Amino acid sequence: MNIKPSALLAAWFLLLGLSACDPNQVFEKNIDLKDTAGQPYVWVVQEKPTFEFNITDTTQRYDVYFNVRNASSYGYYNLYMKHTLTAPNGQVLSTLLHQMLLMDPKTGEPRGKGAGDIFDHAFLALPAQQFHQAGTYKITLEQYMRQDALPGIMSVGVRVAKKATAE
Template sequence: MHRLLGMWAAAVLLLLASCDPARVYEQNVDLPEGSWQIDNAPVFEFEIQDTTQAYDVFFNIRYNLQYDYYNLYLRHQLIGPDSTQLSAKLHEVLLMDSKTGKPLGDGSSDIYDLQALALDNVTFSKPGTYKLKLTQYMRRDPLPHIMAVGIRVAKDSASAK
């Protein structure tokens, strides 16, 4: 039942995303058994052609309400077309309101999808293929009830042409 609901939600998100002219790239990966191992660090590759455009990078997180924490620490590493590291940072993503416990994002039943702004108004100096690596930085390994992670790269709304 949950799998069918998840597939339906993914289809709806895909349909909505296909109508989004700002989106340059979006990819999500399912995590085995709904747990995120520290050594499972997905790498997302996306193409940038327009170096005059500013972009926003979002983290996509699908989680189950059985998740034990209200937040998720993760680290990104952004690698340029020439294999140099352009940025690396530790992020705290709030999955639930810390006071009320209310889940953040969109969901139904016990599965929620959250899109959190990670990098704002980024410009890429060279056209080419960029890589963004995500690593979970919680104290628990594996980290249960994180079902999928991904990224979305979109034209920055303030500078979109």
């Protein structure tokens, strides 16, 4: 079997790229929002995605991000979303309403990363969060717009990462 050196090098870079993930990341999960009544990408007010993640190091501070993927057809420049953070013992630690700007309010230009008509956003929602007990935490997200069925939101998610130390 004769393999070209360039093919070996390309395969090595591919493997290196696949193994190079963020060492500070503790958890990340996104949930696609289902089609509702024949309309794709609709976040109905009754749908409250819940994310569970495990914390083992209680001395560490963590940054908690909310991920949002939207279509360019989304009808607003912002998204109001409420979170509820629950500790392993069932105690509610925080409930907060967040306003996330998906588009520039003046120009209507999409924010976030994307191309075509799909845009991804990562909003730092809970910076330098400290979790005081080890175990499984829950974050529940709710859309808090004045509309029962909110078209144009494709998925939502949560990312938890160890806060990088300033050097």
